[in-house]
Amino acid sequence: xxxxxxxxxxxxxxxxxxxxxxxxxxxxxxxxxxxxxxxxxxxxxxxxxxxxxxxxxxxxxxxxxxxxxxxxxxxxxxxxxxxxxxxxxxxxxxxxxxxxxxxxxxxxxxxxxxxxxxxxxxxxxxxxxxxxxxxxxxxxxxxxxxxxxxxxxxxxxxxxxxxxxxxxxxxxxxxxxxxxxxxxxxxxxxxxxxxxxxxxxxxxxxxxxxxxxxxxxxxxxxxxxxxxxxxxxxxxxxxxxxxxxxxxxxxxxxxxxxxxxxxxxxxxxxxxxxxxxxxxxxxxxxxxxxxxxxxxxxxxxxxxxxxxxxxxxxxxxxxxxxxxxxxxxxxxxxxxxxxxxxxxxxxxxxxxxxxxxxxxxxxxxxxxxxxxxxxxxxxxxxxxxxxxxxxxxxxxxxxxxxxxxxxxxxxxxx
Amino acid sequence: xxxxxxxxxxxxxxxxxxxxxxxxxxxxxxxxxxxxxxxxxxxxxxxxxxxxxxxxxxxxxxxxxxxxxxxxxxxxxxxxxxxxxxxxxxxxxxxxxxxxxxxxxxxxxxxxxxxxxxxxxxxxxxxxxxxxxxxxxxxxxxxxxxxxxx
Ligand SMILES: Cc1ncc(COP(=O)(O)O)c(C=O)c1O
Numbered sequence: 309x310x311x312x313x314x315x316x317x318x319x320x321x322x323x324x325x326x327x328x329x330x331x332x333x334x335x336x337x338x339x340x341x342x343x344x345x346x347x348x349x350x351x352x353x354x355x356x357x358x359x360x361x362x363x364x365x366x367x368x369x370x371x372x373x374x375x376x377x378x379x380x381x382x383x384x385x386x387x388x389x390x391x392x393x394x395x396x397x398x399x400x401x402x403x404x405x406x407x408x409x410x411x412x413x414x415x416x417x418x419x420x421x422x423x424x425x426x427x428x429x430x431x432x433x434x435x436x437x438x439x440x441x442x443x444x445x446x447x448x449x450x451x452x453x454x455x456x457x458x459x460x461x462x463x464x465x466x467x468x469x470x471x472x473x474x475x476x477x478x479x480x481x482x483x484x485x486x487x488x489x490x491x492x493x494x495x496x497x498x499x500x501x502x503x504x505x506x507x508x509x510x511x512x513x514x515x516x517x518x519x520x521x522x523x524x525x526x527x528x529x530x531x532x533x534x535x536x537x538x539x540x541x542x543x544x545x546x547x548x549x550x551x552x553x554x555x556x557x558x559x560x561x562x563x564x565x566x567x568x569x570x571x572x573x574x575x576x577x578x579x580x581x582x583x584x585x586x587x588x589x590x591x592x593x594x595x596x597x598x599x600x601x602x603x604x605x606x607x608x609x610x611x612x613x614x615x616x617x618x619x620x621x622x623x624x625x626x627x628x629x630x631x632x633x634x635x636x637x638x639x640x641x642x643x644x645x646x647x648x649x650x651x652x653x654x655x656x657x658x659x660x661x662x663x664x665x666x667x668x669x670x671x672x673x674x675x676x677x678x679x680x681x682x683x684x685x686x687x688x689x690x691x692x693x694x695x696x697x698x699x700x701x702x703x704x705x706x707x708x709x710x711x712x713x714x715x716x717x718x719x720x721x722x
Numbered sequence: 723x724x725x726x727x728x729x730x731x732x733x734x735x736x737x738x739x740x741x742x743x744x745x746x747x748x749x750x751x752x753x754x755x756x757x758x759x760x761x762x763x764x765x766x767x768x769x770x771x772x773x774x775x776x777x778x779x780x781x782x783x784x785x786x787x788x789x790x791x792x793x794x795x796x797x798x799x800x801x802x803x804x805x806x807x808x809x810x811x812x813x814x815x816x817x818x819x820x821x822x823x824x825x826x827x828x829x830x831x832x833x834x835x836x837x838x839x840x841x842x843x844x845x846x847x848x849x850x851x852x853x854x855x856x857x858x859x860x861x862x863x864x865x866x867x868x869x870x871x872x
Contacts, residue, residue: 656739658786660761661730664844668726676761690762690784719730720787 314612317619322700325351325607329700337670340708345490345649345696346674347540348521350604354543357603361596368592370569384595387602388585394605395535396526397552401584404558405598408549409517410440412536413484415551415588416513417444419561420534421482427453430479432510434459434467435686436489436496439679441515445484459485461686465492465641469500476508483510487525488518491680491694492641493624493649495519502531511557517541521698522620522647524613527552539597544604548597551588558584565590616699623697624648627706631695634713636722640692648697651678654713657720659693665719666693666712673709728840729847730787737791742798743780752864755783756857758849763789767797767857774805779858786850788841793854795834805862811835812855818842819851 323329326349333339341349361383367376369384391403406412421444425431431445435458449456457480459472467485476483483505488495502512511533516525520542527535535552539545553561563570563581570590572580581587627650632639636655654662663675674694677684684690695709747753750768757764763785770778779800781793800808814828815835821842829836841851 660763660786660847660850661788664729664847665726668724684762690764719726720735 312612315610317611317615317699319619319700319702323702325353326700327352327355333670334668337668338708340669340671340705340712342695342697342701342705342709343672343674344521344698344701345518345541345678345694347546348543348698349700350543350545351607353607354545354600354603357600358545358596361599366596369595370586380595383599383602384593387598387605390602390605391550391552394524394609395550395552396528398528399555402552402555402558404551404553404585404588405593406536406549406551407547407594408538408540409515409536410538410549412534412549412551413441413513413515414444415564416482416484416534416536416553417448419564419588420557421445421448422451423560423562425449425452425454425481428479429454429481430457430477431455432457432459432472432475432480432483432485432505434485434496435461435682436465436467436486436492436494437484437680437682438486438490438515438517439681440517441484441486442682454481455479458682461494464643465489465494465683465686466643467494467496467501469497469504472501473504476505476510480505480508480510482513484513484515486515486518488516488522488647488649489641489680489683490518490649490696491678491683491692492643492651493646493696494641494643495645495647497645498532499530502533506531511554518647518649523617533557539601539604542604543607545594545597545600548594548601550601555584558588561588563590564588567591569593611699620648620697620699623701623703623706624650626703627695627697627709630706630710631713634710634717636717637713640687640689648701650695650697651692652695653689653692654716656722657716659691661720662693662713662716665716666709669708669712669715671709671712725840725843729844731837731840733795733834733837734787734791737794738787741781741790741794743794743801744782745780746782747778747780750778750780752861754857754861756853756860758785758789758853760849761786763850763853765789765793765854765857767793767854767861769858769861771805776800776803776805776808781854785853786847788838788847788850789853792838792851795837796854796858799834800858808858809862812859815855816852819848 328349367380369381388400388403505512513534516537520537533554538549567590572582638653640651659675747768751771753768755766765783768780779797819841
């Protein structure tokens with residue numbers, strides 16, 4: 309059903325869009341997929357787009373003079389425009405396709421970072437970061453004898469902005485923060501962080517890997533300098549992602565990888581680099597993946613997102629209340645602003661055991677440190693069990709989770 | 723019994739809750755830390771030898787029920803055994819948890835270790851069960867770095 313020009317959000321209709329959600333697993337158990345922070349499921353239209361490309365449109369891009377290459381190039385560039393409009397970038401030149409959020413961060417570290425960070429300079433990240441937004445900066449700091457500074461957080465898993473403000477100096481060259489934590493669900497105050505950083509003349513990279521599925525990100529409204537995300541965490545295919553960069557900064561950056569597509573002309577004496585964004589897209593990209601990302605964006609944007617945001621909020625509140633009410637269960641990550649991530653501990657039962665027993669019930673969750681060991685250390689725990697939701701998650705699935713947790717306790721006789 | 727019940731047998735739950743030999747040996751001849759980076763299980767195994775006989779063996783650390791029970795059962799079984807016997811037991815134990823065929827003769831030697839027979843149905847948990855054993859193997863082979871299951 310359409311309302312205005314938007315499709316009305318109906319949970320049952322939406323679930324029908326995702327073929328995997330009606331599958332069974334483990335000898336006929338209904339699949340309860342609560343590992344959406346690791347990767348989301350894909351709607352039929354995205355799945356179809358992959359097959360369609362290889363069946364009818366497959367060719368290399370930007371190279372052939374033939375019709376197929378023209379079609380493939382047109383589809384690929386159409387996705388770039390879809391991304392541009394999705395994040396409200398000023399220009400398509402600011403949209404660079406990558407393998408994912410990880411590659412986007414590495415690209416900025418290797419180019420902007422290497423060119424701008426000198427001895428004794430500082431890079432600021434937060435205590436909430438995924439390893440992919442820690443390690444590239446750590447390596448860069450080692451290489452340049454620069455310092456990594458960490459924005460601390462409180463017991464709820466919220467960043468301390470006052471501390472952040474004090475941290476900025478003339479030596480700060482970049483702030484790199486997550487928009488939403490994959491381990492705790494915390495949504496960070498990116499708008500304030502950017503304002504504070506910009507007041508000190510420091511550019512900001514935002515890791516939006518966990519944000520894109522849950523809310524719309526407007527790079528102009530937030531005044532973000534770099535934004536990275538992965539298609540597979542927002543209903544798109546794996547192996548493709550986006551780096552948005554402010555054009556004026558991208559222009560000053562040296563290239564990342566080199567090879568075909570990123571050059572304008574090559575002689576053995578000298579190479580002229582291609583213009584943006586191609587300068588940063590060396591080699592044949594994941595063409596089908598990029599096209600699939602475009603289809604995922606079209607899928608997501610057909611809905612009026614405020615309805616979905618309300619639904620997700622209700623879902624998280626419901627899940628939090630239900631899980632918290634179970635004897636011996638403790639929720640890790642209680643920030644006021646959260647996306648649909650519920651990390652928890654069951655007293656005296658290791659998350660790995662919880663994960664195995666839930667899995668036996670058909671419930672897919674993640675158990676571990678979630679590539680965020682500093683977050684675990686902050687809470688003095690080695691791991692958590694994490695259930696993470698998407699707009700296609702139902703209250704009924706949360707009830708399954710709750711029953712699953714009771715089952716875990718039963719197996720452990722507690 | 724369901725696969726889950728076979729995995730989490732009472733003896734395993736008991737050893738998880740009340741691990742045996744869960745202490746440091748102050749005058750240990752050798753000790754070694756074993757670590758599974760995937761799930762964060764981390765144990766240090768201590769050994770005191772008398773010739774080639776395991777005089778005392780203990781462990782400390784933390785991890786899931788399977789790894790902790792495995793360390794606890796391992797240490798209670800190996801006291802008084804020779805290093806050679808310990809190695810032999812690990813070979814049989816490894817067959818057990820990976821679901822390989824075990825001869826009757828081998829099965830007799832397993833004793834209490836038989837409670838880990840449920841592990842083979844859970845490939846993701848094999849590393850948990852074998853971490854303490856891998857650590858012990860590192861000690862026997864006299865490695866002095868952290869043993870990792872990865
Ligand atoms: C917050 C965050 N940042 C970055 C990443 C890395 O994403 P990818 O592995 O798709 O590059 C993840 C993935 O788990 C994440 O959750």
